[in-house]
Amino acid sequence: MPLLKAMHKIRLVTFIAVTLWVTGCGEQGPQSRSVYMLMDTSGTYTQEIYKAQHILNYLLATLSSGDSIAVARIDSGSFSEKDIIAKATFDERPSMANQQKRAFKQELDAFVDQLKKGSRHTDITGGLLQAAEFLNETGADKKMVLIFSDLEEDLDSGHVRNFPMTLSGIEVVALNVTKLRSDNIDPREYLKRLENWQTRVSNGGGYWRVMNDLDRLERLIADY
Amino acid sequence: MSSELLTLWSNQPALSLAIWAAMIIFMMYLGRKPSHQLLRSSGRGIYRLMRLSARTLALWQEALAERNRSIILASGKDATERAIEREFERIKDIVARDLAHYPSLHRQISDVVGKIETDYHASAETPPAPPSWLDAVEAVGAIPKSADPAVAKIMDNIHDTIVAAHDETLSAYRKSSQERHRILGKLQPLWRNMVSQLGEVNTKFEGIGDRARIIDEKMQEYQKIREGEESVLQALTLSSLTQFFIGGVVLVIAVMGGLINFQLIAMPMSEMVGGNSYIGGMRTSDIAALVIILVEIAMGLFLLESLRITHLFPIIGSMDDKMRRKMMLITLTILTILATVEASLAYMRDLLALDREALTQSLAGNTVVEANFRWIPSVGQMVMGFILPFALAFVAIPLESFVHAARTVLGLVAQGVLQLLSVCSRLLGTLGMYSCRVLTHLYDLVIxxxxxxxxxxxxxxxxxxxxxxxxxxxxxxxxxxxxxxxxxxxxxxxxxxxxxxxxxxxxxxxxxxxxxxxxxxxxxxxxxxxxxxxxxxxxxxxxxxxxxxxxxx
Incomplete structure (x- = not known):
């Protein structure tokens, strides 16, 4: 009889454990997010840098504990850690995360204040490659690259960037893609430029999106 | 396919349809007997099956009704036993509190009675003794007065002496009477004291008498429950329903209080256990907050159980008083500590909210403005964090009522469902049988x-x-x-x-x-x-x- 009772208890415990395991596996918590923002600092696009600052502030307010954020500039050679202006993975404790956000904002403000002159060339591909590397290292469940640029790539001589990129599982969002003077003359150039980037991102396994209306930033994270 | 079948016998669909109809009717005519048997046996089969299931359901319902009846009577018996026990406890308290002093009271009354008795004896009237020389005076008084002047003088002297002795005796008697009256006057407060003490005793005995009457009533009720009278059963059922609804309402209020409590401590909990870890889709901080609240409720249950207010855990109720008191102290201490933790968490929540607000303002580019009287909501939250655990501790009382009443209510609901199913089963059986009969007639109508x-x-x-x-x-x-x-x-x-x-x-x-x-x-x-x-x-x-x-x- 005691053996029978013990067997009954074991069965009960096993059933409870399996039930808990099944219910636990059935529903996971919110996935961690990682955002990498590329800011074009070449030529006249530096004038748009305040918009990028606004977007980053919005992101800082939206991201929570466990999420990662980094901001880097696009210059003549962007495939470098030196171009990362600030980066942070927010602490699990809300108070610490708030402090990190403040520090991040200060670094960004300092960078914007000291930015006087834009770079001569625009290496967007290098920046994207650097972003993919950073995002994959964070191990986040959702990865996003925000490109704040007119998407007009202008590589320095000797730089090789015409090879396929690996962007699997990364969502690439082009923000504030301004129209150039030449685009106004022939809008097909603008469309072709966007299409070209879309093809490159899609071929690399990423997802492409364009968002020019910065008044609807909530969609940026809501869709994410 | 259907059009091909329609023109199988003739190009004219109507004619082909008629041929099909004739063939079908003929086939139905040939198969009439087995079809009727099939319908008949199906109808009877459905009818019998449904009747059987209805009978089974009715039997279950009867068994359930018997179970409900025994549960209701048992709970009523238990409640009455508890009430009688409480009345006896009260009588014991009265006896211990009031009648424990009865021996001293009795002694006081005896002393007073003794004193009164002594005084009474002391105040007894003692008539003055007749003087011993009264016979001599009578003999002298018999001597004629006018015989001799010397004798008359002697007689007068004797008369004066007697009058003086009489006055003296009267004065002494009056004095002794005054003394008696004084003694009797002193008896008055003693009498009053004794009357008041006896009145007090009477009042106490009347209180015990009232309790005894209540116990008599309860005993009669208990007897009725034991005999299982229908009126008592109905009264107990109604009482259970009332308890169920009242307990349910109070539990809903308690759940709301628990939710508010949860909101107070869930966010600051993330500072302790981290805000990014999850267990099965739920934040660990939320689970921790929930656990704290549940532990508080459990401590409340144990506390009330130790106080013998509730009887959900018989093992606690049956502990010896020393152990029970220890348990009471432990649970109360844990509850107080948890309440303090909650109060501090509530304060931390306020700080975090302030910090977040300040960050949001700075990210939006606004200057942070310090609000006036910001300490009021902080203190309010702390007080709420401290009070709510104690308020939640009392959830044990409605919970006990609800649990006890739920047994009866669920039994009644199950009984009703079984009855309904039984009726439906009977109806379905009859419907099936008559449907088969109607189909039989329809069959004949076709052919x-x-x-x-x-x-x-x-x-x-x-x-x-x-x-x-x-x-x-x-x-x-x-x-x-x-x-x-x-x-x-x-x-x-x-x-x-x-x-x-x-x-x-x-x-x-x-x-x-x-x-x-x-x-x-x-x-x-x-x-x-x-x-x-x-x-x-x-x-x-x-x-x-x-x-x-x-x-x-």
């Missing part, structure tokens, strides 16, 4: 043309046979059979349970191998009315028809 032809043919043949071959046979149509699904052709073929007038054979008893007596028909003709089962009747009629056909041949 009414061949049936009518069959009837005409059969009638003509019977008329011919009755005229030519068997004039002594008469058939009388009897209407419906027991199954209620006969047809005219069936009747004419011998399916009638008819009153048949046939030549009566003489009955003679013969014994079979098994020793059973059977009857054989004799040749005398006699009119009898046979009541046999339809199947048997139909078989005999068929035999008769066969005999008629053979004789015709």
């Amino acid at each position: 009414m043309v061949p049936l009518s032809i069959e009837t005409w043919v059969a009638q003509g043949r019977i008329k011919f046979n009755s005229r030519e071959a068997l004039p002594s046979y008469r058939y009388a149509y009897s209407g419906n059979d027991n199954q209620g699904n006969h047809s005219v052709s069936d009747d004419l073929r011998g399916g009638l349970s008819a009153d048949v007038v046939e030549p009566e054979l003489p009955m003679e008893e013969t014994s079979t191998d098994s020793g059973r007596k059977t009857t054989a028909r004799k040749s005398t003709t006699k009119t009898t009315t046979r009541k046999t089962t339809p199947r048997k009747s139909r078989t005999k009629k068929e035999d008769n028809d066969d005999a008629i056909i053979e004789s015709n041949a």
